[in-house]
Amino acid sequence: MRNTSAPAPHSEGAAGGSPVPESAFPSRHSERSEESVLPRCSGKKENGSFDSAATQSKSFRALRAGRQLGESEPVAASPVSDCRLPGADCLNVLYCDRDILVCEKPVNCLSEPGPGANLPNLATQWLAARGEAGTVRTVHRLDKAVGGLMVLARTQRAAASLIEQIAARTAEKEYLAILRGVPAEDEATLEDLLFHDSRSNKTFVVNRPRKGVRDAKLSYRVIGRAGDDAQPLTLVRVKLHTGRTHQIRAQFSHRGLPLLGDIRYGSKAAHGPALFSCFLAFTHPTTGKRMEFEWKPQGEPWNRFI
Numbered sequence: 001m002r003n004t005s006a007p008a009p010h011s012e013g014a015a016g017g018s019p020v021p022e023s024a025f026p027s028r029h030s031e032r033s034e035e036s037v038l039p040r041c042s043g044k045k046e047n048g049s050f051d052s053a054a055t056q057s058k059s060f061r062a063l064r065a066g067r068q069l070g071e072s073e074p075v076a077a078s079p080v081s082d083c084r085l086p087g088a089d090c091l092n093v094l095y096c097d098r099d100i101l102v103c104e105k106p107v108n109c110l111s112e113p114g115p116g117a118n119l120p121n122l123a124t125q126w127l128a129a130r131g132e133a134g135t136v137r138t139v140h141r142l143d144k145a146v147g148g149l150m151v152l153a154r155t156q157r158a159a160a161s162l163i164e165q166i167a168a169r170t171a172e173k174e175y176l177a178i179l180r181g182v183p184a185e186d187e188a189t190l191e192d193l194l195f196h197d198s199r200s201n202k203t204f205v206v207n208r209p210r211k212g213v214r215d216a217k218l219s220y221r222v223i224g225r226a227g228d229d230a231q232p233l234t235l236v237r238v239k240l241h242t243g244r245t246h247q248i249r250a251q252f253s254h255r256g257l258p259l260l261g262d263i264r265y266g267s268k269a270a271h272g273p274a275l276f277s278c279f280l281a282f283t284h285p286t287t288g289k290r291m292e293f294e295w296k297p298q299g300e301p302w303n304r305f306i
Contacts, residue, residue, distance in 0.1 A: 091103055091104075091106070091119075091122045091123060091125075091126045092104040092106075093123075093126060094149070094293055094295065095291075095293065096127075098154060098155075099153070099154055099155055099157075099158040099284070099285050099286050100151055100152065100153060100154060100158055100162075100284070100285065101123055101126075101127075101136060101151070101152045101154060102149065102150070102151050102152075102280065102291075102293050103119075103123065103126075103149075103150060103152070104147065104148060104149060104150075104295055105119050105142050105146075105147055105148060105149075105150045105277070106122075106147055107145060107146070107147040107272060108144060108145065108272075109122065109144065109147075110144055111138055111140075111141040111142050111143075111144075111150065112138045112141065113138075119138065119150065119152065120135070120136050120137070120138055120152070123136045123152055124136060134154060135154075136152040136153065136154055137152060137153040137154075137156070137158075137159040138150075138152060139151065139152070139153050139159055139162040139163050139166065140162075140166050140171075140173075140243075142277055143246070143273075143275075145272040145273055146272075146273060146275045146276065146277065147276055147277070147297065148175070148275075148276040148277025148278060148295070148297070149277045149278065149279065149280040149293055149294075149295055150277065150280070151280060151282060153285075155285075157285060157286075158285040158286070160285075161283075161285035162282060162285060165282050165283060166243070169241070170282075170283065171280075171281065171282040171283075172239070172279065172280070172281040172282070173239075173240055173243075173277060173279065173280055174237060174238060174239050174240075174277075174278055174279035174280075175237070175238045175240070175248060175275055175276060175277055175278060175279075176235065176236070176237060176238075176275070176276045176278045176296075176297065176302070177220075177235075177236050177238055177248055177252065177259050177273075177274060177275045177276075178233055178234070178235055178236075178259060178260040178274035178301055178302075178304075178305075179233065179234045179235075179236060179252055179257040179258070179259060179260070180232075180233065180257065180258050180259070180260055180267055180268075181232060181233075181234065181256060181257045182225075182232050182234055183220070183222065183234060183236070183255070183257060186221065186222040187219070187220065187221040187222065188219070188220060189217065189218070189219045189241075190216075190217070190218050190219075190220070190251050190252075190255075191215070191216070191217045192205045192215075192216050192250075192251055192254065193205065193206050193207070193208070193209060193213050193214070193215060193216070194206070194213065194214055194215075194216045194244050194245075194247065194250060194251075195210075195212055195213045195214075196212070196244070196245045196246070202246070202250075202264060202265075203244065203245055203246040203247070203249070203250040204250065205250060205251065205254040214242070214244055215242060216242050216244045216247050216250075216251060217240075217241040217242050218238055218239065218240050218241060218242075218247065218248060218251060219238070219239045219241065220236045220237065220238045220239070221236065221237050222234055222235070222236055223235055223236065223237050224305040226304040226305055227304075233260060233301075233304065234257075235305045237278070246265070248275060249262055249264070249265045249273055249275065250265060252265075253265035253266050259273040259274050259275055260273070260274040260301055261273055261274050261301070262274070262275075274301050274302070276296075276297040276302070278294060278295060278296065278297070279292070279293070279294045280292070280293045280294075281293070
């Protein structure tokens, strides 16, 4: 059943609000060895409730950099949130071995090869600065205006494995988003039919199937609030069950909850959508081990929830 609940009225909010729950960003290794207490939107059980791990949220912290699988030392991570000029200094790498590279894609950086700052070039420069040759391959995407975690493949075999996992939905991706307004429910699953208009580069929720329309599903959980009654903002953690163009932006906007700063989908200030890829999990293409990475966004507007 599609969630069509009407939200509370909304508008751009000011700084301030309740702290983000403590376990929103616990420190943990990239190779998971114990149960998580994260407020992760891992889907609903048969009784309609989220997994118990999703109920214990208490702070807004970042994951430390993951350990490498090889003999080299772990990569030192330093937060970078924006990239307006090309160069390896823009890239924050959390993990790297001979098969994969996990990094934080800066805002205003393309996920794929293209003009200006783009992630494959930045990653290649980062490797070259450390005496490592070779190219990297993009296996999934983030919008240019969106920052956050991405995994790049360093070999064709790794690329094939990661692409297969993403297509099979065994790779996990979760996001933080700041909504203008208050959702009707603190946690829910949203299901819609989406149509992406390539001419306007905008995605629309539609009522019936037709050519170009695809199903879309996400789960979210509220983990923080800011602003006041007149200008409420809500921080949500989102798990995608499908990967459609502008999916998170379109589904929330359709419910009167545009992302803060996302003028394309109804927000009032055009500073880019408050959306961040905060969690990434997949099976290592060579070792078969489950890898998990988590990172928090830096600066405004995210610091309104610290």
